[in-house]
Amino acid sequence: MERKNTLKPGSIEIPLLCELAGDSAHLIHARWVAGVLVLLATVICVHVLDLPLPEGPLYVLGALILLYNTALAFYTRRSYIPDPLLCITHTRKILILQISLDLMSMAAFLHLTGGICSPAKPLLLIHVLVVAILMSRQIALLFVSLDVVMIALIAFFEFLGLLPHYSVTPAFPPNTYADEIYVVSRLAFIALASFAIGYLTTTIMNRQRRRDHRIAHLLLTAQKVSATLSLSELTVDLADCAAEALSVQGASVRLIDESSGRLVFCGAHGLSQTYCEDCPPEIPREILEEELLTNPPIIIHDVDQDTRLQDPKALLREGIRSMVTAPILSHGKPLGILNVYAKDPYAFKAPHTDFIMKIAYLGATAIENALSFKRLELSGQERGMFVRMVTHELRTPVASAQSLVKTLLRGLAGDFAEKQYTLLARVDVRLEQLMNLINDLLALAAERIVDFEKYVHPVPIQQNVKQVIHQLSDEIESRKIELTVHEKETEFYTQATEDGLIKIFENLISNAIKYTPAGGKISVEMESLGQLARIRITDNGIGIPAEDLPHIWDEFYRARNAKRTGIMGTGLGLSIVKHYVDSFGGLIDLTSVEGEGTNILVTFPLCHEPPPSSEAEIDVGN
Amino acid sequence: MAKILIIDDDPDIVTSARLCLEARRHEVIEAQNGTEGLEKIQAENPDLIILDVMMDTTTEGFQLTLQLRNPDPSSAYKAYSKIPILMLTSIHSTTPLRFGPTEDYLPVEEFVDKPIDPDDLIEKVEALLQK
Numbered sequence: 149m150e151r152k153n154t155l156k157p158g159s160i161e162i163p164l165l166c167e168l169a170g171d172s173a174h175l176i177h178a179r180w181v182a183g184v185l186v187l188l189a190t191v192i193c194v195h196v197l198d199l200p201l202p203e204g205p206l207y208v209l210g211a212l213i214l215l216y217n218t219a220l221a222f223y224t225r226r227s228y229i230p231d232p233l234l235c236i237t238h239t240r241k242i243l244i245l246q247i248s249l250d251l252m253s254m255a256a257f258l259h260l261t262g263g264i265c266s267p268a269k270p271l272l273l274i275h276v277l278v279v280a281i282l283m284s285r286q287i288a289l290l291f292v293s294l295d296v297v298m299i300a301l302i303a304f305f306e307f308l309g310l311l312p313h314y315s316v317t318p319a320f321p322p323n324t325y326a327d328e329i330y331v332v333s334r335l336a337f338i339a340l341a342s343f344a345i346g347y348l349t350t351t352i353m354n355r356q357r358r359r360d361h362r363i364a365h366l367l368l369t370a371q372k373v374s375a376t377l378s379l380s381e382l383t384v385d386l387a388d389c390a391a392e393a394l395s396v397q398g399a400s401v402r403l404i405d406e407s408s409g410r411l412v413f414c415g416a417h418g419l420s421q422t423y424c425e426d427c428p429p430e431i432p433r434e435i436l437e438e439e440l441l442t443n444p445p446i447i448i449h450d451v452d453q454d455t456r457l458q459d460p461k462a463l464l465r466e467g468i469r470s471m472v473t474a475p476i477l478s479h480g481k482p483l484g485i486l487n488v489y490a491k492d493p494y495a496f497k498a499p500h501t502d503f504i505m506k507i508a509y510l511g512a513t514a515i516e517n518a519l520s521f522k523r524l525e526l527s528g529q530e531r532g533m534f535v536r537m538v539t540h541e542l543r544t545p546v547a548s549a550q551s552l553v554k555t556l557l558r559g560l561a562g563d564f565a566e567k568q569y570t571l572l573a574r575v576d577v578r579l580e581q582l583m584n585l586i587n588d589l590l591a592l593a594a595e596r597i598v599d600f601e602k603y604v605h606p607v608p609i610q611q612n613v614k615q616v617i618h619q620l621s622d623e624i625e626s627r628k629i630e631l632t633v634h635e636k637e638t639e640f641y642t643q644a645t646e647d648g649l650i651k652i653f654e655n656l657i658s659n660a661i662k663y664t665p666a667g668g669k670i671s672v673e674m675e676s677l678g679q680l681a682r683i684r685i686t687d688n689g690i691g692i693p694a695e696d697l698p699h700i701w702d703e704f705y706r707a708r709n710a711k712r713t714g715i716m717g718t719g720l721g722l723s724i725v726k727h728y729v730d731s732f733g734g735l736i737d738l739t740s741v742e743g744e745g746t747n748i749l750v751t752f753p754l755c756h757e758p759p760p761s762s763e764a765e766i767d768v769g770n
Numbered sequence: 771m772a773k774i775l776i777i778d779d780d781p782d783i784v785t786s787a788r789l790c791l792e793a794r795r796h797e798v799i800e801a802q803n804g805t806e807g808l809e810k811i812q813a814e815n816p817d818l819i820i821l822d823v824m825m826d827t828t829t830e831g832f833q834l835t836l837q838l839r840n841p842d843p844s845s846a847y848k849a850y851s852k853i854p855i856l857m858l859t860s861i862h863s864t865t866p867l868r869f870g871p872t873e874d875y876l877p878v879e880e881f882v883d884k885p886i887d888p889d890d891l892i893e894k895v896e897a898l899l900q901k
Contacts, residue, residue: 540824543860543884548782550885558888560789583885 168239171282172224175246179217186210186257193316201316202260209256216249247279247291255298262316264303264331265324269338272299276342280349292346296339303331362503365393369507373514377521379403383415386486386511391417393507394500396490397468401476402429403484403515411436411484418489419466427462430487431473440485445474445501445508450493469493472501474508478516486511535593542586550579581716588720591651592703592727600648600731606641606758607649609681610674616653617672623661624670632671640676642752644732652728655721656685656748662715663746664689681752692740700738701726709742772899773797773814777807777834778822778858783886787820790888791895804834811838811850818898821878822858831857839877854879854898858886 187210193199224242229235254275261268272295279291305311306325313325324330369389376382383401390399398418402411411429429436431446435456439446448454448471451463463471468489476484486508490496496504553576555561557569564572617624617633624631642649660670664687673684692700696707704719729736733753740746776787779802788798799814801807803825811819823831835855838847845851855878879901880894 540860544780547860547884548780548786551786552782554885555786555789555888558790560793560888579885 168236168243172239172243172246175243175278175282176217176221176224179213179220179246179250183210183213183217186213199316199318200314202314205260206257209253209260213253220246220249243282244287247275247282250275250278251291251294251298254295255302258299259302259306259311260314262314262320263306263311263325264299264334265315265317265320267317269299269334272338273341273345276345277349280346281353283350285350285354288346288350289343292342296335296342299338300335303335307331361395362393362499365389366503366506366510369393370510373511376514377518379414379515379518379522382511382514382518384417385415386507386514387415387417390486390488390504390507394488394490394503396488396495398466398489400424400487400489401484401511402487403476404482414484423462423466428458429485430458430463430471431456432458436473436485437482440473440475440482445472445505447472447496447501449496452493463489467491470495472496472504474501474504476508476512476515478512483512483515483519532593535590539586539590539593543583546579546583546586550576550583553579577716581718584716585718585720588718588724591724592720600645603645604643604732605645606755607644607646608639608641609649609683609752610635610639612646612649613653613657613672613674613683616650616657619654620658620661623658627661627664627666627668629661629664629666630669632669634671634673634675636675639757640681641755641757642681642732642734643755644752648728648732652725652750653683653685655725656750659721660685660687660689660746662717663687663710663713676754679754681754683750683752685748685750686745688745691742691744691746692738693742697738697740771795771797772817773799774818774820774895775799775801775807775810775814775816776820777801777804777810777825777831778820779803779825780822783822783858783884786886786888787891790886790891794892794896796895804830807834808837808847811847811853815850816853818895819853819855820858820882820895821855823860835878854901856880856882856894856898858882858884860884 187207190201190203190206190210193201194203220242227238229238254272258266258268258272276292276295279295280288282288283291302311303325306313307328315322315325369386372385372389373382376385383403386401387399391397398416400416400419401414403414404410405412411433413424413427416424430448436446446456448457451457451460451469451471454460457463466489469491470493471487471489474486474488475482476486486504488496488500488504553572556564557572557576614633614635617631657670657672664670668688670685670687673682673686675682690709690713692707693709696705696709699705700707700722703723706717706719710717726736729750729752735751737749737751738746774791774796776784776791776798777800778784778787784800788800791798799810799816801810807819807821810816821831821834823829825831827833835857837845838853838855839851840847841851842848857878857880859881879898882891882894
């Protein structure tokens with residue numbers, strides 16, 4: 149149940165990082181304009197308006213602004229930090245550096261344009277605004293204080309004569325900067341405006357950031373819960389997302405167990421193992437049913453005071469003082485509940501509960517999907533079990549009858565007249581046919597029911613094909629068929645099961661043998677080309693009529709000329725082959741000309757050879 | 771001539787096996803399930819056991835094998851743990867739909883697929899008895 153509290157780098161932080169990087173870039177762009185404006189304004193004021201500005205120092209200041217901006221732009225572009233968390237810290241530091249440099253150039257500019265009498269004083273508020281938008285409340289208020297202190301120091305030093313005063317506004321009496329009332333009242337209003345703007349802006353920004361944070365978490369929750377069909381993973385993800393999005397102590401998901409109807413703990417975040425294992429639902433079932441269906445969610449503002457709780461002490465032991473319970477409903481049907489816990493009383497307000505309901509709503513769809521998937525898996529397993537039982541029930545009597553007939557044919561229960569023997573031999577053939585059909589049906593059912601992904605492993609192709617040829621060698625010899633095998637020196641592997649691979653080649657090679665007249669030729673070529681294993685089986689047998697070719701993969705379909713030969717077949721062989729080849733990610737291509745022969749190409753993706761230990765295990769299995 | 775115990779609940783399979791073995795002059799004893807099989811093992815001390823996998827339960831044959839081959843020195847079947855076993859398998863395939871455990875750890879000497887092919891059975895029985 150216990151999971152890491154921090155989110156993986158690269159998830160929720162990415163939007164924040166993009167925002168910070170964007171802010172930093174905007175600031176640099178704005179500074180180009182500011183630097184140029186300082187230079188231009190100086191030229192215009194001095195040479196057009198004839199104002200008594202300190203021209204030289206202002207040019208130097210404008211040039212300095214452009215210079216440090218060049219350095220910042222260059223540095224920002226060059227520095228690349230792959231870890232998003234480190235990158236965020238780094239970008240924040242750069243932003244603080246930019247704001248500090250701006251503060252100093254602002255101080256110089258104000259001083260050069262008249263100190264406390266400067267007409268440029270409102271620019272100070274722009275700096276305050278930028279800081280309040282970009283920084284957290286503490287840092288923003290710190291910079292606002294610095295802004296105010298800076299203008300106060302300039303005014304004070306000019307007042308004391310420690311700094312020269314530049315009178316740039318001819319309308320102002322030249323001694324205005326030395327007037328105590330003027331200086332103090334100006335400073336007081338500047339401070340008041342700065343702090344008010346700083347405070348209000350950071351409040352709005354904080355609210356906005358919290359909203360962004362929740363939306364980002366909501367998106368992340370949607371992504372996470374739709375990426376899995378495992379109920380346990382899903383519920384833990386849901387609890388994680390709810391707790392992290394609201395930055396609260398914990399969250400848990402309880403789902404209704406279909407068989408017992410009880411609410412069972414499925415996923416939790418920030419709760420102790422003991423709590424998860426022992427604790428019954430926080431709120432009794434009757435209250436949950438009544439309140440959650442009529443007026444969700446249930447808010448427990450103070451765990452210590454609320455009488456609806458079953459075991460408030462257990463919650464207090466976990467350090468929980470308030471909680472919200474939201475229903476997880478799918479099409480109006482309750483699937484379970486989402487609980488979110490906080491360590492402070494009265495921690496949940498309307499935006500929080502609304503958000504919790506949204507998370508529960510997101511979770512409901514995903515949980516419903518996971519439950520359906522689980523039911524589907526179970527029904528698949530049940531079907532598999534049914535096929536097993538049916539197959540066994542079918543095979544047992546046929547196998548017993550075959551055993552008896554074979555014993556009789558072997559003369560172990562006395563001799564027969566020739567006609568009796570012939571008839572009995574025909575019974576044996578028919579039973580064999582029936583058994584083949586049962587086996588083929590089982591193979592086909594197995595392919596459909598069994599999730600082969602669980603069983604595949606690197607299987608040597610050449611070894612298995614040769615094993616099939618070896619098994620069929622009696623038949624090949626008795627039919628006087630010339631079989632040639634071309635193989636590679638080194639073995640190659642594909643992700644499959646031995647049985648599946650053997651089934652594929654057993655069917656293909658035995659078909660080639662069956663439908664190639666005595667004395668015919670069959671060739672089996674195996675090679676690995678690039679990332680593919682290619683196995684080509686060619687015969688000069690009876691071939692397949694063109695009109696039958698489109699149907700050869702259909703179940704129970706047998707080509708007309710094959711039926712006419714009187715050779716036994718269930719019509720399932722190629723269907724089985726196709727299904728197995730598909731399951732192992734392979735391709736099969738069949739070309740044939742009636743009367744000339746058939747050419748089959750099977751391709752599998754190659755995989756790495758298994759490590760020696762696992763190969764040994766497979767050998768034991770064989 | 772050897773004493774062979776066939777443990778199988780299918781009388782037709784038992785008859786087939788019995789006919790094959792008796793033709794080779796072996797003495798054949800029967801048991802219909804695992805419990806009776808274990809009793810007969812102790813009572814008759816056969817030279818070879820032919821054992822079916824699925825009887826009253828789907829893995830009864832496997833269970834009997836594991837009980838007989840139990841390496842525990844205090845096992846009641848310690849004296850019989852070396853008797854060779856020939857297992858009659860219903861589905862000789864390692865598809866995931868097979869019954870019971872895999873052959874990897876099944877301590878039996880030989881397998882015969884059902885239906886019984888008399889020549890195959892006799893050949894495997896003779897080979898095991900010669901060991």
